[in-house]
Amino acid sequence: DVKVTQSSRYLVKRTGEKVFLECVQDMDHENMFWYRQDPGLGLRLIYFSYDVKMKEKGDIPEGYSVSREKKERFSLILESASTNQTSMYLCASSLSGGGSADTQYFGPGTRLTVL
């Protein structure tokens, strides 16, 4: 079974703090994704990576950066957290070469609150 784990289920940070969200997958998947999920808006793609050290902007990359130094790990970084970044953050992974139609396996999510 594919397992995608996220470092925290709940996180509370203050405005202006630097925030790291970690995601690890154990199935040797090439592709990894970061989404944020807000009521009524569904899933919005922040960044994705199709290989180590490779990254591509998604639909809402502003205010975020990512890092992928190892194949199994994909980190989302909020350089200076703001209250409008309060949200549920979901990480996902998929096999290589499958594009956006390939099955994505999701982690349980991190609910981030920025005060």
Next chain:
Amino acid sequence: LAKTTQPISMDSYEGQEVNITCSHNNIATNDYITWYQQFPSQGPRFIIQGYKTKVTNEVASLFIPADRKSSTLSLPRVSLSDTAVYYCLVGGYSNYQLIWGAGTKLIIKP
């Protein structure tokens, strides 16, 4: 880019068949339609995928008409455990353009 539209919420009763429709008027030739299910406090998980006509697996069926401008997820004989949010996703195997619907919250009543 295709835009996906789905009902915000639906409710039904145990034992009924439930159909959730997703509209994707500008779907590209190479795009597939994929449905995911999400329970509270969990990430979405894959249910079914199709390109055209009908696809069936042990969990659901997916109906896609010839013009592919919409798709219908069909859940046969639902139970309380089918209460979840259902997302449709339009995307191709040759690109990373992910067009997610906003999700349909399905509530099954006893």
